[in-house]
Amino acid sequence: MIAFFFVTGVIVSTWAVRVPDVKQQIDATPGAFGMALLGIPVGAIIAMTQTGRLVSRFGSRAVLIVSAICVCLTPVLPGLARSPSQLFAGLLVFGLFFGTMDVAMNAQAVRVESGYGRPIMSSFHGVFSATTIVGALIGATIAARGVAIALQFFSTGLAMILVVLLCSRWLLPAGEEESAGAGTRFAWPTGPLAGVSVIAFCTLLAESSVASWSGIFLKENLGATVRVSALAYTSFSILMAVGRFAGDWLARTLGPKLLVRVGGLLVFVGLGGAMLFPSIASVIAGYGLAGLGLSTIFPITMSAAGRTPGISASAALAAVAAAGAGGMIVGPPMIGQVSGATSLRYGIVLVALMGLVIAAFASKVGDRRIIADTATGFPEEIAEA
DSSP states (O other), X not given: OHHHHHHHHHHHHHHXXXXXXXXXXXXXXXXXXXXXXXXXXXXXXXXXXXXXXXXXXXXXXXXXXXXXXXXXXTTHHHXXXXXXXXXXHHHHHHHHHHHHHHHHHHHHHHHHHHHHTSXXXXXXXXXXXXXXXXXXXXXXXXXXXXXXXXXXXXXXHHHHHHHHHHHGGGXXXXXXXXXXXXXXXXXXXXXXXXXXXXXXXXXXXXHHHHHHHHHHIIXXXXXXXXXXXXXXXXXXXXXXXXXXXXXXXXXXXXXXXXXXXXXXXXXXXXXXXXXHSOOHHHHHHHHHHHHHHHTTHHHHHHHHHHTOTTSOHHHHHHHHHHHHHHHHHHHHHHHHHHHHHSOHHHHHHHHHHHHHHHHHTXXXXXXXXXXXXXXXXXXXXXXXX
């Protein structure tokens, strides 16, 4: 499983470092470019409404392998774009496969976590976070050598496909818990999924808003240089990776409910404090604190969704992941609208308030520790791996 989170991190970071070059290539206005970027979350939400059915029919292993290969190849499409409409179409295709892979990958991770009998989901997501940091540095180095965008995407994708094929043999085959929900299209985020979906929505809204607006606030409101402006998101990303690697131990020690509540309060204190006493140092520190707070929350929502009684894990995961993707769509433009009407400072305060919402709904993730099924024991395929 680690390999698949690694592959996802490499692909995402490779795309991220070439975003400015893609904008220049299509010669789009900021508004048109922003609309084109919505292709990824829109495609992901569309895919997530059907992935539960695919996993129930074919198993998460088969769906994960096919979608991972497509995720590795489809970034070439936006890399070849020459207009905002072509970019949107290319990112929509990428988002379709990325959303499918995300649900299937987390469905596999939930089964592996259950087999281990202890929380490990946060570490999986920690691999993704750490890989995006390292991958961005490598991708930026390659881009600096003048490598064409599509060529970089294609060569990186081929290398990652090799990783997928080499590591796919260790994935768990379809189990009874996946086939039991055959025919399930999509579980709407209602009932026991509603509270968890609210947390996922607020979490990814905050994450996407930080990625889009943190550097802009430092540069335009506090006069920071471009290099210093990047430190806000850097501190956010590094502390998020650190928090995720420590998250499984914290979940065992504190329990998921308390961990989510503390995480939401850290987001509120970090971003709210930075906006109350704005300076370059306080903003960088505040974003780092927010990254630490958010680090374990989304992995915990995935674990909680996968254990929802009466609903197949794949359908529940798809519902919560789609809610999170909705937050990604709403977040950045919402901050833009609030900033246009007032100021960016108030827009970021609104993100800080998402931390309070997360803390208020923390009890919805439950306080259950992961316990191995002693009747079936640890899955034989995991033990052999």
